[in-house]
Structures are given as structure tokens and as C-alpha cells.
Amino acid sequence: MNCCSQKPVFEMHSGEKLCKPHFTEYFEGKVFKTIRQFDLIGKEENLGVALSGGKDSLTVLHILHRLSMQNPKIKICAIAIDEGIHNYRDKTLETAKEFCNKNSIDLHIFSYKEEFGLTLDEMLNILDVKPCTICGIFRRYLLNKKSRELNFTKIATGHNLDDECQSVLMNQMRNDAGASARLGPKAGLTQDSRFVQRIKPLYLCTEKEVTAYAFINGLLDSFNECPNAIHSFRVQVRDNLNDLENKFPGTKYSIVNSFLQVLPFLKEKFKSGSVKACAKCGEPSANDVCNACIYLEKLKNSIIRVV
Ligand code: SF4
Ligand SMILES: [Zn+2]
Numbered sequence: 001m002n003c004c005s006q007k008p009v010f011e012m013h014s015g016e017k018l019c020k021p022h023f024t025e026y027f028e029g030k031v032f033k034t035i036r037q038f039d040l041i042g043k044e045e046n047l048g049v050a051l052s053g054g055k056d057s058l059t060v061l062h063i064l065h066r067l068s069m070q071n072p073k074i075k076i077c078a079i080a081i082d083e084g085i086h087n088y089r090d091k092t093l094e095t096a097k098e099f100c101n102k103n104s105i106d107l108h109i110f111s112y113k114e115e116f117g118l119t120l121d122e123m124l125n126i127l128d129v130k131p132c133t134i135c136g137i138f139r140r141y142l143l144n145k146k147s148r149e150l151n152f153t154k155i156a157t158g159h160n161l162d163d164e165c166q167s168v169l170m171n172q173m174r175n176d177a178g179a180s181a182r183l184g185p186k187a188g189l190t191q192d193s194r195f196v197q198r199i200k201p202l203y204l205c206t207e208k209e210v211t212a213y214a215f216i217n218g219l220l221d222s223f224n225e226c227p228n229a230i231h232s233f234r235v236q237v238r239d240n241l242n243d244l245e246n247k248f249p250g251t252k253y254s255i256v257n258s259f260l261q262v263l264p265f266l267k268e269k270f271k272s273g274s275v276k277a278c279a280k281c282g283e284p285s286a287n288d289v290c291n292a293c294i295y296l297e298k299l300k301n302s303i304i305r306v307v
């Protein structure tokens, strides 16, 4: 069944086919409902949007930018982390810069090379580690530190329903319920002024919906995937989940909905007491030395051995 006489661009789970205006209305309505349902954005905010230049982050920035145009008490700007991944991040950052220029959005870019002395590609030539492990540790570290320095009240990320579903399953498979406790539309466990609250406005939108929204609304014209993604556990879980979704439609929603029911109990069980300050850099850390400093030390020692 079609929504109206206009050409359909998206087929819903129910079989209903939506045209561009009706799909856009449906998608944006779902994002605003998510923001209200989980109380993600207050009346007055200085929001940072974590921008990679991919479809998810461009979509969240596009929608929050419109929200901020309608509501001057909600200020937004974008923050991007350049890990230094040749032939990938350089391209997505160009898209990010173009988008921000076109829409007059301030964009702050911080790079691993400037902050840590090495690009991710260089780090991976030195250390024998899984790319996504080290990439994620340094990205979260910089994102939090720079967002705090920029006085952001919150950081909005482009995580969608598929991302959350993959994370829930990965944590189950790794027997790491504590990591799942840090998930949810408002991520994290600890209320501490040194941590900037991370929010996920696309939490209930599927990857398929976000991709359709981004392309239909002309937010990007090509799809890039990180060359390291192929080695990741996440991609294997993603592909298996997509198979399951094809065979049993609604699987992803069911996993995330049931996860939301247990999430308050997980947050309560794993809530930590006081957060320490890393002995080396002073950033908040669960241990005496933070993971970023541990890896920086390993990199330093490996370079010294080579020289
Ligand atoms: S796929 Fe892995 S290495 Fe590539 S940007 Fe994502 S976390 Fe980093
Ligand atoms: Zn229509």
C-alpha cells in the first residue's frame, strides 16, 4: 500500500510504501519522539555533535541543526576526530567540512597526529592490536576531553538501533554485562562533571532508515566504509544480525526493546562510586592510569625498541 499518489522511496516493515515527504516526516517524528521519550535534550543546551562525515552523524547533525534554528536556546556545533586513516577519514572529513560550511555550523577538528604524535595508521604499524580497540579508546578519550574544554553540555552521536543491537549482542558474547550497562540512549554510568553526557537521538532508527534519510535528503552522495572494519567483531555480528532480520523481521527492535527493559537494573548494578583521575594525564579513569595513557606508553616503548 502506498502512502499517497507520490512516488514511493521507502518500504516500511509493515509493507507500507512511503514517498519522500511522508518518509521524512515519519523519520524526523521518530527522532523527536526519541528525544522526548528519553529526555535527551533540555530547554537550554550547548550541544556538540560528534561528526564523522558518515550518514549517521550527518543525519543527526542535520536534524539537530534544524532544531537549534527553531530554538535559539539550543546551540549546536560539530566536533570531529581525525584518527588518520588513509583514504577513508580524509574523504569523510571533506564531506563533514562541506556540510558545516554550507550550513554555517562551527566545526572543531582534533587529530590523533596532533594530540598523540601518531596517526592511527602509524600506531597500527607499531603495535599488534585490533584496530577498532585502539581507535575507540583514543576517540572516546579525545571526544570527552575536547567536548569538556569546549563547554558542551552534551555530545550527540549518530548511533542507531543497529549499532545498539550489535553492541548488546557483542557484550553478551563477551560476557561483559558491565559494558552493556554503559549503553542506552543516554550513554554512560557515572554522573561526573569530567564526563560529558553522550546522547543518541537516532537510537530507535534502523540503519536502513538512516541510510534512506541521508541519501533522500542529499546529505551525502557516496558510501565509505573504514578499511579496518572488515577485521572487526562488530562487522561479523552486523552481518549475522542482518541475516536474522531478513529471516525474522523485527529481530533488531525486539533485542533493543527487551534490552531497554533491563537497562535500568544494569545501570543500578554496575554504577560505580568515585571516578579516579589518571595519574599520567589527569583525565577521568576507572583505573589508576587510563587506557589511552596505557596504549601511549606501549607505543612509546615500541618506538624506543625499534630505534
Ligand atoms: S571501523 Fe574501527 S578503525 Fe575504523 S573508524 Fe571505526 S573503530 Fe576506528
Ligand atoms: Zn506520501
Ligand SMILES: [Zn+2]
Residues within 6 Å of the ligand: 278, 279, 280, 281, 282, 283, 289, 290, 291, 292, 293, 294
Ligand atoms: Zn591518562
